[in-house]
Amino acid sequence: MCDRALLKGKKRIVVKVGSSSLVHEETGMIDLFKLEQLVRILCDLRNQGKEVVLVSSGAIGVGRKVLGLNERPSTLPLKQACASVGQGALIALYQRLFNEYHQNSSQILMTKHTIVKEKSRFNAKNTFDQLLSMGVIPIVNENDTISTDEIEFGDNDTLSAVVAALVNADLLILMSDIDGLYTDDPNKNKDAKFIECVPKIEKSFYDMAKGAGSDFGTGGMITKIDAARIATDAGCDMIIANGHDFRVIHHIIEGETIGTLFLAHKNEDFNLIQYIEEGKRH
Ligand code: GLU
Numbered sequence: 001m002c003d004r005a006l007l008k009g010k011k012r013i014v015v016k017v018g019s020s021s022l023v024h025e026e027t028g029m030i031d032l033f034k035l036e037q038l039v040r041i042l043c044d045l046r047n048q049g050k051e052v053v054l055v056s057s058g059a060i061g062v063g064r065k066v067l068g069l070n071e072r073p074s075t076l077p078l079k080q081a082c083a084s085v086g087q088g089a090l091i092a093l094y095q096r097l098f099n100e101y102h103q104n105s106s107q108i109l110m111t112k113h114t115i116v117k118e119k120s121r122f123n124a125k126n127t128f129d130q131l132l133s134m135g136v137i138p139i140v141n142e143n144d145t146i147s148t149d150e151i152e153f154g155d156n157d158t159l160s161a162v163v164a165a166l167v168n169a170d171l172l173i174l175m176s177d178i179d180g181l182y183t184d185d186p187n188k189n190k191d192a193k194f195i196e197c198v199p200k201i202e203k204s205f206y207d208m209a210k211g212a213g214s215d216f217g218t219g220g221m222i223t224k225i226d227a228a229r230i231a232t233d234a235g236c237d238m239i240i241a242n243g244h245d246f247r248v249i250h251h252i253i254e255g256e257t258i259g260t261l262f263l264a265h266k267n268e269d270f271n272l273i274q275y276i277e278e279g280k281r282h
Contacts, residue, residue: 021243083144175243180260235266
């Protein structure tokens with residue numbers, strides 16, 4: 001059932017990378033070596049004839065560094081100012097690197113409104129389809145400069161699953177700071193078992209994630225399982241893997257058993273808006 005070899009045939013792939021995979025832990029500065037590696041791997045996916053969407057975090061973190069702030073921004077205007085500066089810097093860097101491989105890339109910034117409002121959802125989908133048909137790699141982030149509670153996704157795990165559903169992707173890869181899903185917190189419980197394949201998302205997964213410690217659990221793993229619900233119900237396989245080394249993206253597509261694979265099971269009644277409006281439903 002969990003045939004990894006099938007991943008080789010995936011055509012439309014969304015890759016999500018989190019801030020922690022993009023910056024040096026010690027300094028918070030961009031890890032240029034990793035960014036370069038990520039861009040090269042995504043360009044190679046294009047060379048294999050695949051369509052690629054990148055969902056990248058990092059706007060706020062990068063902006064903070066550019067503005068010379070030592071602390072995390074504490075107010076909303078400051079956070080949004082950081083995002084405004086950082087998003088520009090991040091995209092400039094991505095485009096420079098993609099250009100080295102003659103790969104066109106673009107920026108798409110979204111909020112929850114983009115999806116909930118029918119007209120903008122329709123437009124967004126058309127833009128994605130147009131870009132992908134021209135071989136461009138869209139680089140997506142939440143529009144943090146204007147997002148507030150009511151209109152924000154809040155995390156790029158959810159955003160990337162929504163994008164995967166919107167563009168009818170057949171694979172979503174979440175590059176995270178964990179290897180995948182365990183039955184318990186592997187740092188606390190040596191009997192915790194790694195779960196390689198999830199044919200169906202059971203309610204018990206939420207309990208496992210809730211019971212787990214800070215690194216593995218709260219927020220982190222639960223939002224990822226939520227993302228998996230959206231992606232798999234929309235008909236898209238999803239993998240959570242460790243973004244410590246981006247080369248795993250290449251190995252995943254080669255069919256190697258890396259990370260946790262959540263299998264798609266298209267729900268005929270799938271309604272993206274319902275998932276978004278209902279929010280976390282467990
Ligand atoms: N949109 C945020 C940023 O780019 C990150 C959100 C997330 O990583 O989940 O800074």
